[in-house]
Amino acid sequence: MSQPGIPAPGGALTGLQAQNGATSASGSPYTNGPIHNELMSSQGYNSQLPGSYSHLIPAKTLNPISGQSKYSGSQTVSPLSNYQGPGQTLHRPPVASNPVTPSLHSGPVPRMPQHASQNPAATPVPSGSFHPGAIVSPPSNWQYNYPSTGSQTNHGPLVSSGPAMSGNTNLTTSHQYVSSGDPSLQNNFIKSGSAPPLVNSPLPTTFQPGAPLGPPPMGGPPPVRAVTTQKSSQGAGPQSLFSSAVSREGITSSTNNGSMVVHNSYDEIEGGGFLATPQLTNKNTTVSRSVGYSYPALPPGYQNTVLPGTAGMPPSSLSYPSGPQAFTQPPLGANHLTASMSGLSLHPEGLRVINLLQERNMLPSTPLQPPVPNLHEDIQKLNCNPELFRCTLTNIPQTQALLNKAKLPLGLLLHPFKDPVLPVVTSSTIVRCRSCRTYINPFVSFLDQRRWKCNLCYQINDVPEEFMYNPLTRVYGESLKRPEVQNATIEFMAPSEYMLRPPQPPVYLFVFDVSHNAVETGYLNSVCQSLLNNLDLLPGNTRTKIGFITFDSTIHFYSLQEGLSQPQMLIVSDIEDVFIPMPENLLVNLNESKELVQDLLKTLPQMFTKTLETQSALGPALQAAFKLMSPTGGRMSVFQTQLPTLGVGALKPREEPNHRSSAKDIHLTPSTDFYKKLALDCSGQQVAVDLFLLSGQYSDLASLGCISRYSAGSVYYYPSYHHQHNPVQVQKLQKELQRYLTRKIGFEAVMRIRCTKGLSIHTFHGNFFVRSTDLLSLPNVNPDAGYAVQMSVEESLTDTQLVSFQSALLYTSSKGERRIRVHTLCLPVVSTLNEVFLGADVQAISGLLANMAVDRSVTASLSDARDALVNAVIDSLSAYRSSVLSGHQPGLMVPFSLRLFPLFVLALLKQKSFQTGTNARLDERIFAMCQVKNQPLVHLMLTTHPNLYRVDNLSDEGALNINDRTIPQPPILQLSVEKLSRDGAFLMDAGSVLMLWVGKNCGQNFLSQVLGVQSYASIPHTMTDLPELDTPESARTIAFISWLREQRPFFPILYVIRDESPVKANFLQNMVEDRTESALSYYEFLLHIQQQVNK
């Protein structure tokens, strides 16, 4: 590792490469050359787990010496070829036979603390992302402003909040998981001794990158603990500087008495919150207020008002005489905002006020684009891609009072691990704010060449010597051209102070239901074949480990130890007290045991074909899998086909068909907390659980889904999967497995979202566990997961022009590198209600409301959630009418930005999660809710408000040209049968499903040239594929459908629908603007809103 402060020749110090995560299909998502992880050599970490890991296995490891045990080598194994079906059973040896054994599992395992959550009675179950209890607002609408005392804030004087935050639902519940006074709970990796009880999240020590060692610059030691700046004892030779850095990071601190106290939680590594010391210097460094274009004053100029000039802006108050070189660079950062305000434009359309009762068709014919924040173009061009990071309000209200007036939710929607092409920086110094730990980003201010001001907490930081060197141009003195300040999205290769332990190897464990029911579906064949095909494409390296467990009423393990002639099966029938036989041979190195793995995958589908075992011991199997993975962490993929019936976690049918249509009394909450608690245990050991539910019957997904939700996994659902009767599901599973097995994956990840001082984040949505205050624990992170957070304005932003939001995702790549992916979003602050409305992002608002509505459905009821959705529209439009519009105006007046708000909310009411009056199965509804929580916004919106296209007359006009392919772009139509005609064919893209409706009088040309049939009557009843015909019509249609499919990670099934088709009901159900038996039409809904607004 290069020493800080000494630029390496030839740019070797800092390499900058483009990374394309999309290449993960090839198994090597990174294109930056051979992997060189110094830790692996310097810390003695090789492809095998270090010895210290083995003793961590919490399983009741059998003592091989135990002679009394029936459990000996020859008895435990049964070669697969001899296997005739379940029945060869292993029993756990009597514990008494081995006096050592109890101590292996009854006492606390070193470095693997028992979580409070493992004691069901003692601890309130921490809440990962939905928050029953104190945050429940009045029944039928949302109060977007939660009291700050109940909020999760990522700054402010943490130390003063202390442990007495008992009134704080969210914080307390999650907090107790971390630090309930038991030192062992403080983090997972405490080495020895007792750390002082954590007071909230540990405070970061001051860290001044690249600066000489010395007293902390804040005029005193950090408030919580003293950290010496001496070299730690392990620092020697070339390591010494590095160790000092470690010391300063607070990872390893030596105290004077020589005992080592290690505060190495991820919380600390990622950086914690703000220092307790107030930043009193903020006020005098206010940048002049001229960031964005100011909107016309009231009354609103909605008749295409010409933008007023922006001349006469005061010059920047932050011009420094020194460092002229830096300031000849293109404008960057807040101190350059005022340089030139000309040329700014907001499309005049955006200033219109619309009467929705008169202009009903506001749906654009091209995909709706997110609003562009009203920032100077020099800033906006550096801003984060809205696909990755967007805010419900692109104009941030300067006070909570203003936000309250708008009655719109303030929150962020993230897709942080999306496969983009992004710059990757390798640098021994990652420049971060020494106070709030924000990563340097394009929106910080450079006061001069030597100092930069944090855009989140306003701390003035030194620019490290090393940062002066630009690796791109190889020129010294070009801080402003560094990739870190030129890219809102960037990834750092993390030096070892970002590691709690050597990066974990990629570990994949597959858990298969092999009960009679499972065998009937025939899924094992598909899954094993898919695994065989993709075995070499699993993201990983030479350290990749793999293992398999199958279960019915017993649990079956498979020894794949290198050198065996074939896999050996071990059956454990004691599901009350699960233990792991030969743990060292069950998760094996994929490269070394590849042939055995392949053998097993070829054999598995046949092994259980004659089984009569109908019971399902899913819970015990999950416990076993958890124990097996605990020492390393990794990904657990669970395939389940029925309601679990045996052992812990057994469930009972709860769905009553007659109640399906009612919004009341449906079981949206888990019937047991077993799966949630196990998920939290998994989370604590860096294990994520993905659940594949392939079931034709009710399987209580509300309970089962918790295993994925809190462990940061995903749920996949294939209702009525059957290898013969349901070929489209088979195709869907195969396609989605292909993606699932080969996509990029991050291990042992944590994510923190920071925002500018004054704003505060209080509620999180997505699949994860909130580990400490605001640190999201993501044992796995995948490129297809989305997240959302709610925010409030805690302190007035009156003196602030710009606010920024930064998400930092620290993860271990499948190549064993520790990486940090950082996204930074910058938005202007506004002071008037009109501006708040003008900047509203209706898609983001709808997406956040959908997340909130799922929570409301669970904590209150579905009807409550539906009411709250409607009231969100009524309240905000009422506020607009009463506070922004002057005088009485008839009709339903909405700002242009919210012209689709009523439509999207109506679409949500008709979405599977929230609809009433249908035969939606409970598990399907729950799955839809899981999707709301876990999908990125773009997919959520498509599921909610599908795109409808006419496709029988596709032309090349306006077509896209991608890689020599011509992709037609037909206009998007309103979702109403009015838009259909019997002589046409219409494609509805509903995200996870594509429906091609063919009218009875559809032209012969389309029938023969695209569908390949002679007449309407000869369209097959179950047509799920288009033939590839040698006609331009066929080529266009297939190109368009393929293009739609390529844009999403899951595989939408195509249904060709004729009038008699059973899928037609679904197609019509998605006609959001039309009336259904239980839901209003769009026009009726608008009238209802208008009535309420004009009250």
Ligand SMILES: [Zn+2]
């Ligand atoms: Zn800061």
